Amino acid sequence: MSFVAPWFLVALLLVPAAAAVYVWWERRRTRGAEPWATAPLMPSVTRGGSRRHRHVAPAIYLLAAAVLIVALARPQHDVTKKIEQATVMLVTDRSGSMRSADLKPNRMEAVKAAASSFLDQVPAQIRVGALAFNQKTKLLASPTTDRARVKNALNTLTGAGSTATGDALAAALAIVRPQGAAGVQTPAAVVLLSDGANVRGRDPIALARRAGRLKVPVYTIALGTDEGTLTSKRANGTTKTERVPPDREAMRQIADASGGTTSDAPTTEALQAVYKRLGSAVAEQPGKDQLTSLPVGIALVLLVVGAGVSLRLTGRIV
Template sequence: MIFANIEYLFLLLLLIPYIIWYIMKRKKTEPTMQVSTTRMYMNAPKSWKLYLLHAPFLLRIVAFVMIVLVLARPQTTDNWQNTEIEGIDIMLAVDVSTSMLAEDLKPNRLEAAKQVAAEFINGRPNDNIGLTIFAGEAFTQCPLTVDHGVLLNLFQSIKCDIAQKGLIMDGTALGMGLANAVSRLKDSKAKSKVIILLTDGVNNRGDISPLTAAEIAKQFGIRVYTIGVGTNGTAPYPMQTYAGVQYVQVPVEIDEQTLTQIAGTTNGNYFRATSNSKLKEVYQEIDKLEKTKLNVKEFSKREEDYEVFALVAFLCILLEILLRNSVLKKIP
């Protein structure tokens, strides 16, 4: 709630001298009937009217406060307006093949990537960000949006079990994942368009080669940052057996040459992430990108909200009049 005429609230300062005047007046009030001693009335029962003695004064104060609030014009608002914010368009292309379950990063490659990417998304509130996931096939999990709450919910829900359950073909289709992300950015008007491609394997699926997809990205002015996730040598991988989960050491095979070529073709960079901290380096590089202005249309609406205050003031004045002319009526 806001006040259109907030300066009227200074009238409330008038209550201070009024309260002081009331207290001083009560002290100087002379009794209507004087007696030599009041000792005989000490044990007399107190009337309920005694407790209402100051009620008119309190009602008058409440009424005055309510009238001042009405004059200040309280309003409820829906703040919508036309603004411009700085941002870039970013598509995250994340590998969700079953090899992303390897636990050389903690708790595993996919969860580590999700945690670091979530921090990155939270740190870029003005950017349009979308999400593509791929294994042997690729599809858009979330189109470009500034509603990062929805994006994060969809991002946190992705798991490698979609390939395990056969919902999509397992494998690593780098070209398909990159091409899908490019299709979401090709019509963008932003000066800076970025794809962050994260994978842990070698391209072995898909109808589009990674370098062809990189050339398409270059034609649309899209910069691609590639990340190879995985330690050097071998990595522990959980295998489900009849005896429960057993860990086996699997070789880490990342096509660093192809990832480097993709990044080089699009004027991006290639990063090798052997730990969670290495994953953050790519986001630090993206922060250096030139930002472009995005128009956000908002609408402003205000409604007067004085009715309750006016009603309370009216009831207080009415109740004071009734009390002064009934149970608290003074007889000279």
């Protein structure tokens, strides 16, 4: 639990101070009455009711005051809120390493199938767009609630070329935050899937930090296995095979810098599980609910109870 205006809690020091003043005043008043009445007549000279009972109502009033002070501080607690309006950009690597067959039938086809499942998981009111990148970035679908359009766009992908992750992140941020930090911001997130290290273009870590400042978390997925290989033809007609492991550390750094999370997808099943989980995650965001009404209600009840007790024991409210 936290407080919106915690400085009001300093006023809680007034409660024990008021209690001390009350005790001092009662003792002074009692001592002032002693010269004028004998012990048997003291209850008649002081307030009605026994000496012990007449302190009940003031104690309740002090407790109500303490609860009202807590209400002024506006207590709140952490909650997870459903996003009613948001934009999610799917940013998918389409470099040559996506042809690796360590995921069946290959990485690119596994991504297409998992992305389709992701789109089915995301709530209908959330707009989803798609970007693909190698050394160049291509907008496949602008953010839309038309899931079929995004699926069809992703199905056109083939793997070729190198990797410019930073350029892809810059393009995604330009779409979800076209005015930068200005204006009213709707919730947004980026889902970045890549299987290789950034080799050209802008620094992806710097772009991830900018995404964090713009409150756009980047959820990264490191695709493939350390044993993944890619076979290609040389100009002389021979073939070469090279290893294409995922760059998990780069994916982690991007996620951390933006305030997102990272996942490892070494199998087709793991990729589908990651997308399914993110489909729910991007539809929610952390928030805070104020609990002011609760202490206010408690304080009002205490005030009513205190007044009733005072009337019953002393014949007056105060």
